[in-house]
Amino acid sequence: xxxxxxxxxxxxxxxxxxxxxxxxxxxxxxxxxxxxxxxxxxxxxxxxxxxxxxxxxxxxxxxxxxxxxxxxxxxxxxxxxxxxxxxxxxxxxxxxxxxxxxxxxxxxxxxxxxxxxxxxxxxxxxxxxxxxxxxxxxxxxxxxxxxxxxxxxxxxxxxxxxxxxxxxxxxxxxxxxxxxxxxxxxxxxxxxxxxxxxxxxxx
Numbered sequence: 220x221x222x223x224x225x226x227x228x229x230x231x232x233x234x235x236x237x238x239x240x241x242x243x244x245x246x247x248x249x250x251x252x253x254x255x256x257x258x259x260x261x262x263x264x265x266x267x268x269x270x271x272x273x274x275x276x277x278x279x280x281x282x283x284x285x286x287x288x289x290x291x292x293x294x295x296x297x298x299x300x301x302x303x304x305x306x307x308x309x310x311x312x313x314x315x316x317x318x319x320x321x322x323x324x325x326x327x328x329x330x331x332x333x334x335x336x337x338x339x340x341x342x343x344x345x346x347x348x349x350x351x352x353x354x355x356x357x358x359x360x361x362x363x364x365x366x367x368x369x370x371x372x373x374x375x376x377x378x379x380x381x382x383x384x385x386x387x388x389x390x391x392x393x394x395x396x397x398x399x400x401x402x403x404x405x406x407x408x409x410x411x412x413x414x415x416x417x418x419x420x421x422x
Contacts, residue, residue: 268327268395275389275398276320276327278347279405282382283313283320285350289375292359296367301419305412309375312408316401323397349381372416379409379416 286309293306351374359370386402386409393399 268398269393271389271392272395272398273324273327275385275393275402276323279382279385280317280320280324282347282350282378282385283317286310286313286375286378286382287317289351289356289359289371289378292367293371296359296363297371298364299368299419302368302371305415305419309412316405319397319401323395347381348384349378351378369420372420376413376416376420379413382409383413 290306290310293303297303297306355370355374359367359374362370383406386405389402390399390406393402
């Protein structure tokens, strides 16, 4: 009788252990699913930034917004499938980056030192590099076909080159880990796109 009770107790303990492990695994899986997101990952730590970081994000947001605006001109004006795919790629890359920089600026605004940092605004304080002027934007809206493609590629190459210059300045002078990681991504991504666009211009 004692042996039977002991065996039953052992079975119950094993069953309870199995239920606990299954519960832990399920909770772990649910947590993992929640962590997957299409949004760019940032550390969420506003400390450790300087005025160059603030200026980089402040200037790069409208710079990216113009790239998205330029990309939106393509579907109705170009018949080149490669150009259309590139424009879509640029928008999909830069829209999340805009959101990342907006989040960073919100975080930094919580720290009053953001506006009185280490005097780094000089590196970014002038006109944003590579911005397409109003006359060129207006002309692009009147063109279509190969003429549009050529001017668009020339404009976007210059625009990307400006973004890379701004990003390299951030890498040299910035302090924030998230901002510098984004700057490196901009350099890598946009240089590859410049190479592609130059090849497209050469035909």
